[in-house]
Amino acid sequence: MKNRLKELRESLELTQEQLGELVGVSRQAINSIETEKFEPSIWLAYDISKIFHCSIEEVFIFEESKRKSRAQKSRGGI
DSSP, rough: OOHHHHHHHHHHTTTTTHHHHHHHHHHHHHHHHHHTTTOOOOOHHHHHHHHHHOOOOHHHEEOOSSSOHHHHHHTTTO
């Protein structure tokens, strides 16, 4: 999932470590989200969005994914 996390974090002059401390995750987790290697839970996405005083949709860009959703996988790839 694409995101604006790095842009928003840098606008507040926060390091990855500082942002991680604010939302209760490691610097590595923040890095993985920024580089789109990890998709946060809805609760973590919510906590992150509140740090920047914006909606989840303003931080995370939801697009049609080439990967099958969990629902599609559970239905056998329909």
